[in-house]
Amino acid sequence: MQRLVQLALDLWGGGTPAPTAPGARPPAPAPHAPDAGALRVNSDQNRPPALDAPGPDAIKKVAERNRPPAARPAAAPPAEPLGTLLAPAIFRHPRAQREVLLGDALIGYALQRARRRSIGFTVGPDGLAVRAPGWVTIAGIEQALQEKSDWILRKLAEAQTRQDKQASGRIVWRDGAVLPYLGAPLTVVLDPTHGFTGQGAALVDEPAADPAGGAAAPARTLRVGLSRSASPEQVRDAVQAWLMRAARSHFTRRLDHFAPLLGVRWTRLRLSSAETRWGSAKTDGSIRLNWRLLHYAPAVIDYVVAHELAHLRVMDHSPRFWDTVASVMPDYAGLRNQLRDQPAPLWE
Structure with missing residues (x-):
């Protein structure tokens, strides 16, 4: 029985798919959905693959394999308790039903x-997910996992590194909180005396002191009309409300800029808080963009805007689509990498 393997990874979820195994038939094309122009978050905001304490059986297998042959006793018990031996890392999907040992890592995967017509593997923020035809045996699935173990382990490690970066950039919602805005730091200042004409917050360029005594670039601050005793939730909600207004204004200007260049017409802009998509486009001209894009540099935002508008001409990710994007964003590949490699901060 010919086993067919296809390794699929969402373009925006952390890399390109691994090649199909030799001799395998390609999977049947999926029907085209109206919102096929979805740009996904690396997301971002999801749980990392869990690192747990391994079970004794897994530890024993790895320890036995790693021990040099000359040092392997014939029948003697281990010189040290199992808990002191080198333990494999564990990556477990939150909906995992099965486990497999790949190299020195124990992988819990969702099946x-x-x-x-083929086995598909997806590595995302939650871990490894496998989709397989009903006629493929568990042994066949796990043999395919072993064959692609290097790729799977690399992608799982990349997903965990990304999550670690997100955690290190977690925003502490208080007076003096710092968050990225258009690619640069923005400091939140609680100022109940400031008049904001119903907006609740205002962007201000404050004079900055230069220790060397020279001229310094002004520090950008967001003055929020709240008391310094405001709760973290109040501060977060006020900042989010301001960012969403700023996002709508910024996105509208950039849509109006790129649409004529691409020869398309957009009809509606909706802001999204999705955890897995940066944006999407529909054939009726409606565009959805994630307001958290405002954390990124303007050029990165322009890439996402141009990407979604390009879908109004080509509703897939074929070479013709990327040629359309490149016609207005020649450096789109580098900007796409920035979006993938620089996760937005976690919001809580």
Whole structure:
């Protein structure tokens, strides 16, 4: 029985898919959805693959394999308790039903049976998910996992590194909180005496002191009309409300800039708080963009805007689509990498 393997990874979720195994038939093309122009978050904001304490059986297997042959006793018990031996890392999907040992890592993966012609692997923020035809045995699935173990382990490590970066950039919602805005630091200042004409907050360029005594670039601050005793939730909500207004204004200007260049017409802008998509486009001209894009540099935002508008001409990710993007963003590949490699801060 010919086993068919296809390794699929969402373009925006952390890399490109691994190649299909030799001799495998390609999967049947999926029907085209109206919102096929979805740009996904690396997300971002999801749980990392869990690192747990391994079970004794897994530890024993790894320790036995790693021990040099000359040092392997014939029948003697281990010189040290199992808990002191080198333990494998564990990556466990929150919906994992099965486990497999890949190299020195124990992988808990979510398995879904599907009507498809090949085995598909997806590595995302939650870990490894597998979709396989009903006729493929568990042994066949896990053999395929072993064959692609290097790729799977690399992508799992990248997803965890990304989550660590997000955690280190977590925003502490208080007076003096700092968050990225258009690619530069923005400091939140609680100022109940400031008049904001109903907006609740205002962007201000404050004079900055230069220790060397020379001229310094002004420090950008967001003055929020709250008392310094405001709760973290109040501060967060006020900042989010201001950012969403700023995002709508910024996105509208950039849509109006790129649409004529691409020869398309957009009809509606909706802001999104999705955890897995930066944006999407529909054939009726409606565009959805994630307001958290405002954390990134203007050029990165322009890439996402141009990407979604390009879908109004080509509703897939074929070479013709990327040629359309490149016609207005020649350096789109580098900007796409920035979006993937620089996660937005976690909001809580």
